[in-house]
Amino acid sequence: MTSGNLTDAEQAVLDEIEEQDVDFLRLQFTxxxxxxxxxxxxARQAEKAFAEGIYFDGSSIEGFVRIxxxxxxxxxxxxxxxxxxxxxxEESAAARMICDVxxxxxxxxFEGDPRRVLKxxxxxxxxxxxxxxxxxxxxxxxxxxxxxxxxxxxTNDAGGYFDLAPKDLASDVRRDIIYGLENMGFEVEASHHEVAEGQHEINFTYDDALTTADNVGTFRTVVRAIAAQxxxxxxxxxxxxxxxxxSGMHTHLSLFTEDGENAFHDDDDEFNLSDEAHAFTAGILEHAPAITAIAxxxxxxxxxxxxGYEAPVYVAWSDRNRSSLIRKPAARTPAASRVELRSPDPSCNAYLALAVMIHAGLDGIENDLDCPDPVRENIYEFDEAKREEYGIETLPANLGEAVDALEEDEAIYNALGDHVGPKFxxxxxxxxxxxxxxxxxWELDRYLETF
Structure with missing residues (x-):
C-alpha cells in the first residue's frame, strides 16, 4: 500500500494495517x-478514506442534521x-480511527461535530x-x-477505597482493561478500587486537550468491551x-506557553499559581452553572x-480540601502545576465539556477576572448562613436549572456554536x-398504599 498523495502519518497507517493483518476499520465519531x-x-478502503473521506447519512445521528x-x-x-x-x-484484526466530520x-x-467545537x-x-x-x-x-x-x-465485590483482593474481586478485570488500554497507546498511571462497592478508577497521563477527549471515548469503549469478556x-x-x-470525572487543566513553559506556575505566589492561573480559575467559577449543563x-x-457524598457542589476553590468545586493539587514540579475541576461526571461528552471549561478559563484571563480567596475549611460543614458569609453559591440542583443557566450564559452558550448549542x-x-x-x-413504594 503506497501512494504519493498521502502524508507520512497516513502512509504509516497503511503500513501498519498491512503488518498487523487488519481486515476492518471502524471510523469513529461522536x-x-x-x-x-x-x-x-x-481496511482496503483506508487510502480512499484518507483521500476522499467516507460518506454517511447524518440525519440518522442524534442532533446532527435534518434529512x-x-x-x-x-x-x-x-x-x-x-x-x-x-x-x-482472532485470525485477523480490526482497528479504529477517530474522524472529523x-x-x-x-x-x-461540520460545526455540529463535537470534536470541531473543542478544536x-x-x-x-x-x-x-x-x-x-x-x-x-x-x-x-x-x-x-x-x-x-x-x-x-x-456488584461483584465488596471492596472499598484502595482495597486489595480478596475484597476487590475485580482487580483481574482492571488488569485486563489496563493491558487493553496500553495496547491502544495509553500510558496508565494508576488504578484502584474506589469508595463504593463495585466502583473503580483508572488514571491515564495528561495530554493535549484534543487527545485527552479522544482518549475518554476510547477509554469508555475499552472498559465496556473487556468487562463484557x-x-x-x-x-x-x-x-x-x-x-x-x-462516579465523577475530575478534570485537571493547565496552559502552556509557546516556549513550553507552564503558564500556571509562579514560584513567588503563595499557592505557586500564576496570575493566568488565578484568572483562569476565576473564569471557571464565574461560568460554573452553565458548565454544569455540559459537564x-x-x-x-x-x-x-x-x-454528603464527596461531590463538589459549592462554587469555590481550595488548595487544601476536596469540598470545593476547584482544587489546586500538589505539584512536584513547575510543569505539574494545574487546577482540578471536580464536578464533571463520566456521562458527559468530553469534547464539549473540555471546550466549555477552556472557554470559561480563557474568558477569565481575557477579562482579568479577580479570583476569590481559597476556602480552606470543609464547606460540607458550613450552614447556609456561613456559606452566604463566604459568598459561596451552589451548582444547579437539577438538569432543568443547569440548562437555564447555560442559555443565560452567552459566553458559554455561544462557545458551543450555532448548531450544537440549540440542539443540545x-x-x-x-x-x-x-x-x-x-x-x-420510589413514589409508588412511598405513596401507592398510603394514600
Whole structure:
C-alpha cells in the first residue's frame, strides 16, 4: 500500500494495517450527546478514506442534521489509529480511527461535530499564545449480568477505597482493561478500587486537550468491551446505586506557553499559581452553572451532585480540601502545576465539556477576572448562613436549572456554536420534561398504599 498523495502519518497507517493483518476499520465519531458512533469499512478502503473521506447519512445521528441536509463526510485522523485489543487473538484484526466530520455541501468542517467545537476552543487558546493540557479521572461501576446477559446493579465485590483482593474481586478485570488500554497507546498511571462497592478508577497521563477527549471515548469503549469478556457490565452512569458515592470525572487543566513553559506556575505566589492561573480559575467559577449543563448532562447526574457524598457542589476553590468545586493539587514540579475541576461526571461528552471549561478559563484571563480567596475549611460543614458569609453559591440542583443557566450564559452558550448549542438545549429540555412526567418506583413504594 503506497501512494504519493498521502502524508507520512497516513502512509504509516497503511503500513501498519498491512503488518498487523487488519481486515476492518471502524471510523469513529461522536454525536452531540457523547455517544461514540462508527462506520465500519474494509481496511482496503483506508487510502480512499484518507483521500476522499467516507460518506454517511447524518440525519440518522442524534442532533446532527435534518434529512434534507443529510450527506456528511468522515475524514479519519491518522494519529488516532489503534488496533482493537479484543480482536487481536482472532485470525485477523480490526482497528479504529477517530474522524472529523465534514459538511459535503460546503466542504468545510461540520460545526455540529463535537470534536470541531473543542478544536474551536483550542484555536482560541492558540491565538492567545497557549496550548491546553488536560487529564481526566473517569470512575465507573462493574455490575454482574443476569442469566440473559442484561445489566443488574449487583456488584461483584465488596471492596472499598484502595482495597486489595480478596475484597476487590475485580482487580483481574482492571488488569485486563489496563493491558487493553496500553495496547491502544495509553500510558496508565494508576488504578484502584474506589469508595463504593463495585466502583473503580483508572488514571491515564495528561495530554493535549484534543487527545485527552479522544482518549475518554476510547477509554469508555475499552472498559465496556473487556468487562463484557468477564461477563460484567461496566457503566459510567453517575449514580447507579442510591445513597452511596457516585462516579465523577475530575478534570485537571493547565496552559502552556509557546516556549513550553507552564503558564500556571509562579514560584513567588503563595499557592505557586500564576496570575493566568488565578484568572483562569476565576473564569471557571464565574461560568460554573452553565458548565454544569455540559459537564453533568443527565437527569441522573444531579443524584450525584448532592452534599454528603464527596461531590463538589459549592462554587469555590481550595488548595487544601476536596469540598470545593476547584482544587489546586500538589505539584512536584513547575510543569505539574494545574487546577482540578471536580464536578464533571463520566456521562458527559468530553469534547464539549473540555471546550466549555477552556472557554470559561480563557474568558477569565481575557477579562482579568479577580479570583476569590481559597476556602480552606470543609464547606460540607458550613450552614447556609456561613456559606452566604463566604459568598459561596451552589451548582444547579437539577438538569432543568443547569440548562437555564447555560442559555443565560452567552459566553458559554455561544462557545458551543450555532448548531450544537440549540440542539443540545433542545435534547436536554426534552430529557428533563420526560423525567418530570414519569412516576418512579420510589413514589409508588412511598405513596401507592398510603394514600
Amino acid at each position: 454525536d452531540i450527546l457523547g455517544t461514540v458512533k462508527n462506520v465500519s469499512v474494509p 434534507q441536509e443529510s450527506d456528511m463526510r468522515l475524514k479519519p485522523d491518522p494519529d488516532t489509529f489503534a488496533v482493537l485489543p479484543w480482536r487481536q487473538k 465534514y459538511d459535503t455541501s460546503t466542504g468545510e468542517p 474551536n476552543a483550542l484555536d482560541r487558546a492558540n491565538e492567545m499564545g497557549y496550548t491546553v493540557n488536560a487529564a481526566p479521572e473517569p470512575e465507573f461501576f462493574l455490575f454482574e449480568e443476569d442469566e440473559e446477559g442484561r445489566a443488574t446493579t449487583k 468477564h461477563d460484567l457490565h461496566a457503566t459510567f452512569m453517575p449514580k447507579p446505586i442510591p445513597r452511596i458515592n457516585g 453533568n448532562p443527565t437527569v441522573n447526574s444531579y443524584k450525584r451532585l448532592v452534599p 438545549v433542545e435534547a436536554k429540555r426534552q430529557e428533563f420534561e420526560d423525567y418530570l412526567v414519569d412516576v418512579s418506583d
